[in-house]
């Protein structure tokens with residue numbers, strides 16, 4: 001478990017964080033969502049002990065020689081070294097096991113090949129993220145902080161990294177805190193969200209409770225939707241087989257039920273998030 005209470009930090013006259021409190025339990029994946037400059041990296045640096053806070057307390061609980069690991073902004077790797085060599089160098093720096101067995105374990109844990117010997121500069125962004133995570137896990141931390149881990153990844157890479165993160169939380173019981181400015185990515189991964197804006201936590205709570213306040217419409221897709229008379233008043237979006245309908249979660253369920261009664265199969269129902277609303281809403 002990791003928690004920070006009433007953390008404040010100023011850079012000169014700029015108040016980067018103001019009384020920020022955050023907590024993520026063992027085995028839980030929590031999201032910190034905020035726009036550029038909101039204070040996400042500053043908070044992570046403070047939680048990792050890389051920057052000192054002006055005030056506030058940090059509590060870490062769990063097994064492990066080093067209790068917290070993380071990646072800030074992007075993985076720091078030696079580009080001219082292979083994955084194995086990078087892990088060995090970082091393991092030695094951290095006084096962690098650096099023998100072949102330990103390095104093999106680290107590579108397997110994040111799903112990287114045991115055989116690849118070329119420099120890590122050749123790696124795709126997704127593989128670099130995995131290697132960065134392997135470095136962060138060398139000391140078997142019980143908490144992992146990942147700052148914008150999905151930036152630069154394509155949809156396949158995002159799915160693969162999500163799967164790895166879920167397995168780390170489930171199989172190792174790690175508390176994992178992830179920051180992103182893309183709420184959609186966090187929404188399918190995190191059980192709890194913290195929304196940060198101008199250095200303050202605006203709201204926090206179960207992901208669905210927070211997001212439901214920011215969804216004002218849904219896009220339904222399926223064949224023959226355009227022909228359904230009670231849907232004619234809505235415009236097609238993003239293409240002819242889909243319709244965007246302003247509705248609450250309850251209303252959209254009713255509409256889907258009505259469509260199924262008419263024999264219309266819905267192939268997808270996607271909530272459309274109003275991100276501006278996220279940064280306006282009051283605490284859940």
Ligand SMILES: Nc1ncnc2c1ncn2[C@@H]1O[C@H](COP(=O)(O)OP(=O)(O)OP(=O)(O)O)[C@@H](O)[C@H]1O
Pocket residue numbers: 011014016034035036037038039040041042043181
């Ligand atoms: N070392 C520093 N010196 C002065 N100001 C800083 C420093 N680090 C961060 N800041 C400022 O603190 C504020 C918060 O920055 P931070 O990097 O924590 O935000 P962020 O949410 O991580 O943004 P991004 O998504 O763009 O990375 C910004 O206004 C930033 O310019």
